[in-house]
Amino acid sequence: MGNVIELERVTKQYGPNKAVDHLSLSIKSGQVVALLGPNGAGKTTAISLILGLKRPTAGTVRLLGGNPQDEHIRGRIGAILQEVDVIDRLKVKEVIDLFRSYYAHPMPTERLLRLAGLEKEAELFTEHLSGGQKRRLQFALALSGDPEVIFLDEPTVGMDVTSRRVFWEMLRALAQGGRTIVLTTHYLEEADAIADRILVINHGKIVADGTPDQLKGSLGGRYISFIAGPAIQQDDLAALPGIDRTEWNGRHVKLYTANTDSLLFSLVERGFDMKDIEIKGGGLNEVFEQVIETEGAGIK
Amino acid sequence: MRKFMIQCKAELKRTIRNRRFLISSVLLPLAFYLFFTSTFGDQQVGGTTFSAYYMISMAVFGVMGGAVQTLSVRYAQERAQGWMKTLRITPVSHTQYILAKMFAQMVLSAIIIAVIFLAGLLVKHVDLSIQVWIESALWIWVGSLPFMALGILLGLVSGKASVQVISSGVYLILAMVGGLWMPIESFSKSMRSVSEWTPTYRFAHVVWNMIEGKSVHVQDIIVLLVYLALFIIVSTMISKRQEAVNA
Numbered sequence: 001m002g003n004v005i006e007l008e009r010v011t012k013q014y015g016p017n018k019a020v021d022h023l024s025l026s027i028k029s030g031q032v033v034a035l036l037g038p039n040g041a042g043k044t045t046a047i048s049l050i051l052g053l054k055r056p057t058a059g060t061v062r063l064l065g066g067n068p069q070d071e072h073i074r075g076r077i078g079a080i081l082q083e084v085d086v087i088d089r090l091k092v093k094e095v096i097d098l099f100r101s102y103y104a105h106p107m108p109t110e111r112l113l114r115l116a117g118l119e120k121e122a123e124l125f126t127e128h129l130s131g132g133q134k135r136r137l138q139f140a141l142a143l144s145g146d147p148e149v150i151f152l153d154e155p156t157v158g159m160d161v162t163s164r165r166v167f168w169e170m171l172r173a174l175a176q177g178g179r180t181i182v183l184t185t186h187y188l189e190e191a192d193a194i195a196d197r198i199l200v201i202n203h204g205k206i207v208a209d210g211t212p213d214q215l216k217g218s219l220g221g222r223y224i225s226f227i228a229g230p231a232i233q234q235d236d237l238a239a240l241p242g243i244d245r246t247e248w249n250g251r252h253v254k255l256y257t258a259n260t261d262s263l264l265f266s267l268v269e270r271g272f273d274m275k276d277i278e279i280k281g282g283g284l285n286e287v288f289e290q291v292i293e294t295e296g297a298g299i300k
Numbered sequence: 301m302r303k304f305m306i307q308c309k310a311e312l313k314r315t316i317r318n319r320r321f322l323i324s325s326v327l328l329p330l331a332f333y334l335f336f337t338s339t340f341g342d343q344q345v346g347g348t349t350f351s352a353y354y355m356i357s358m359a360v361f362g363v364m365g366g367a368v369q370t371l372s373v374r375y376a377q378e379r380a381q382g383w384m385k386t387l388r389i390t391p392v393s394h395t396q397y398i399l400a401k402m403f404a405q406m407v408l409s410a411i412i413i414a415v416i417f418l419a420g421l422l423v424k425h426v427d428l429s430i431q432v433w434i435e436s437a438l439w440i441w442v443g444s445l446p447f448m449a450l451g452i453l454l455g456l457v458s459g460k461a462s463v464q465v466i467s468s469g470v471y472l473i474l475a476m477v478g479g480l481w482m483p484i485e486s487f488s489k490s491m492r493s494v495s496e497w498t499p500t501y502r503f504a505h506v507v508w509n510m511i512e513g514k515s516v517h518v519q520d521i522i523v524l525l526v527y528l529a530l531f532i533i534v535s536t537m538i539s540k541r542q543e544a545v546n547a
Contacts, residue, residue, distance in 0.1 A: 051389050052388075052389075053385065053388060053389065053547075054546075054547055055547045071391045071393070072391070074389055074390060074391045075390075075391040077389065078389075079389050081382065081385060081386060081389075083382055084381065084382035084383065084385060084386050085381035085382060085383065086383070087314070087378065087381075087383050088314070089313070089314040089317045089318060090310060090313065090314060094310060094313070095310075097306070098306060098307065098310045099390070101302070101303050101306040101307070102303065102390045102391055102392050103390075103391065141386075145390075145391075
């Protein structure tokens, strides 16, 4: 399958600041991609550039093989943007029907209401919806054209637990239908649970790119930590095989490695004086923190 | 075309559900009309009765107010709430969207004209030939174009918080200075020369002439066209600049 999204050395500059810095990426049809990064990392700018809402300072952006500002391209995508409110004095169903009229092959209204979990709210005026319900309505609007590519910029912000769960279920169902989904998030569980590819972005650059499992494995998010006895010297530990990185916090030591099992054996074999041994299995959280801290040097 | 009608229908529903519109653009002119014609109804103004003259004033007042206020407030809010941004990722073009809004406003204008004219005909027994009734109604309907353009312009330059005050201010001043509340014959000479430059005076003057059986002044139409062109040009310039800043 071809690339749905292609960015070639795209830069977006505001004065001296580069919100997006020589970003190149391609996303294949049917992928579910999460753009992960701290606030201000450039995720929203990247999405805005892909959608044609912002023009790049340099580089080229192609969406579905064309210009994102073309009408026929816009008819094939859907998006939830940030800081957007729904127009008032219309009922939920009326806004959905209005949006459906914009597209050549819209999804049936009933299906949209069901997907967004808004069947009971269909006759409510939009100004009477809660924050989470509004967000779900935006989701229904984003889907109303039966889009091939769906963009979701921080989709679950402001959602309560129920809304968020409903939303995740919907996303999974949609992904199975072969649609390409691109979402930004700073919730790691969200990226881990939904995406089959994660792009970690910081300072406008991609600092890591891979499946959730690849990131967890190759980035050495796994570590063994313990309280080191007074006899242990820093050099003793650094000499151990397979260690990526060592962290000392007083006498509290963290040893990062791809293989925690064999490291544990070597530690025990050498009879080091250790207390409170803990093994951490490389959660995405650790990976994320590590990538952001080290600016992704040498990783990719 | 179907698309356009659905958009118009949605806009119509939204305006009709807005009580503010109903009060300031329909009930207020109607109340003014009934009240002031009961007080000064038999007097002659120019070559016609006050009941006929003021019927035109109030129809113009309602149509102008509806156009300026509804379009400006709606547009400013939708810009502030990011709704315009949402639309930019749909296949709907900005021009289509604005045209649908204007068309919906024209449907409402027709209703306002009908209400005021019916009050004139049935309550105040205004006596005009069928031709004059139709011509004046049509003129008020079409002549509202510059005011719709003004509404869009105000919506473009005002923020969500300031737009109510700005548009109400502009509309009330235009109505008063343009002689819609009181005939400009009662104004001082210097005030009158100011009035003659307002688009509201020119708008209404065309129809006052119609009901007095006078010919329409080309000058009135030229001034209105210049205003229309001005509002559109300035809006386009500002909109281009805002786009450049945001892009």
